[in-house]
Amino acid sequence: MIPKTLFTLLLVCFSFFLSAQPSDEEPAANPKELSADALNYLIEASRPAEAKRYKEVRGTPFRYKDFGVGYLYDVTLNEYFIDSMNYNGFTSQFEFYTDGQLRELNPNNFLRVEMVVSEEERHIYGRGINPKFRDRYAEIIYKGDFITGTMVYDVKNEEKVVQDVGKTLKLRRFTPKSLHYAMVDGEFVTLKLTPKNVAEDLGFKSELLKFMKANKLKPGKREDLVKIYAKADELYE
Numbered sequence: 001m002i003p004k005t006l007f008t009l010l011l012v013c014f015s016f017f018l019s020a021q022p023s024d025e026e027p028a029a030n031p032k033e034l035s036a037d038a039l040n041y042l043i044e045a046s047r048p049a050e051a052k053r054y055k056e057v058r059g060t061p062f063r064y065k066d067f068g069v070g071y072l073y074d075v076t077l078n079e080y081f082i083d084s085m086n087y088n089g090f091t092s093q094f095e096f097y098t099d100g101q102l103r104e105l106n107p108n109n110f111l112r113v114e115m116v117v118s119e120e121e122r123h124i125y126g127r128g129i130n131p132k133f134r135d136r137y138a139e140i141i142y143k144g145d146f147i148t149g150t151m152v153y154d155v156k157n158e159e160k161v162v163q164d165v166g167k168t169l170k171l172r173r174f175t176p177k178s179l180h181y182a183m184v185d186g187e188f189v190t191l192k193l194t195p196k197n198v199a200e201d202l203g204f205k206s207e208l209l210k211f212m213k214a215n216k217l218k219p220g221k222r223e224d225l226v227k228i229y230a231k232a233d234e235l236y237e
Contacts, residue, residue, distance in 0.1 A: 038080055042072075042098070045109040049095055049102045059174035061090035061155045064115065067097060072105070073112040087115065087125070089155035089176055092136040113137065130181055131188060141180075142226050144233035147202065148183040149191075149225070182229070185236055193219040202232040 034042070054061065063086065070085035072094070084097040094105045094113055113125040123139050130138040133152050142149040155176045162169050180191040182201065189201045198219045199208035211217070211231050217224040 034081065039098070041074075042080060042082075042096075042105070043103070046096075046103040046105045049104040051102045054174075057157060057172040057174055059176075061088045061157075061174050061176075062095075063087040063089055063153050063176075064117075069116040070094070070096075071114040071116075072110045073114075074109055075111060077112075085115070087113075087137070087153065089153040090157060090174065092133075094137075107135075107137065132181065132190075138181075141222070142229040142233075144229065146185045146236035147229050147233045149229045150181050150183075152179040152181070153177075154179050180225075184232075191219075193225070195219060198225075198228060202228070204232055204235045207235055208232060 067084040067086045070082045072080040072082060074080070082096045085094055086096075087094055088104075091104070093107055094110070095102055096105065097103075107127050111127045113127075115123045115125070117123055125137040125139050127137045128134050129140075130136070130150055130152060136152055136154075138150040138152050140148070141151050153176065155174050158173055158175050160171050160173055162171060180193060182189050182191055184202055191198055191201055195209060195212050195218075196205075199205040199212070202208060208228060208231060212219070212224075212228060215227070217227055219225050219228060
């Protein structure tokens with residue numbers, strides 16, 4: 001069992017990551033070309049990655065369909081704008097293109113990463129904030145006064161045996177899963193995204209089941225899960 005003091009440290013860590021992010025009401029910063037020093041640092045804090053290293057595996061280990069805009073923050077919260085980045089759920093590392101070369105970033109150098117999903121939305125990642133996955137990035141789905149919800153995007157490289165015209169073939173495929181966890185009033189829980197389990201794990205089974213039913217919410221949908229987190233956080237007040 002994880003010590004209570006560790007829960008407190010994790011909550012402080014969550015708050016640290018989020019308090020440093022720009023307000024949702026502030027306009028997004030204009031992308032700026034990296035300085036020579038910043039680019040050199042990114043090169044030093046990364047290594048070349050072979051773009052075709054997964055050609056024998058079906059599917060993709062990357063979370064986002066396309067490489068896109070993102071922001072890296074080092075341990076002193078210096079910001080690095082990246083115009084072509086993606087998250088590899090198989091290696092739990094971010095990768096980016098520079099001068100046509102794909103490079104894999106050293107996660108020890110960047111404890112916080114933001115991926116720009118749209119003009120209104122960013123996905124915020126923190127490394128080492130999930131006690132079950134200390135060496136992986138976890139996305140912060142929700143941060144309230146009593147509840148912090150996170151998601152670990154985990155990709156497995158699995159082998160599948162199929163029959164094809166009398167032949168047995170072994171194929172490899174990337175299989176992604178979104179693993180959800182929450183810090184609930186100081187306790188770390190693993191969430192199973194069914195109405196009953198989420199309601200029990202967040203601590204207000206009857207009230208949350210009624211809330212989900214009345215608002216036709218499904219925990220498996222990201223936007224609905226955020227609403228459920230917010231309602232549960234409100235109930236703790």
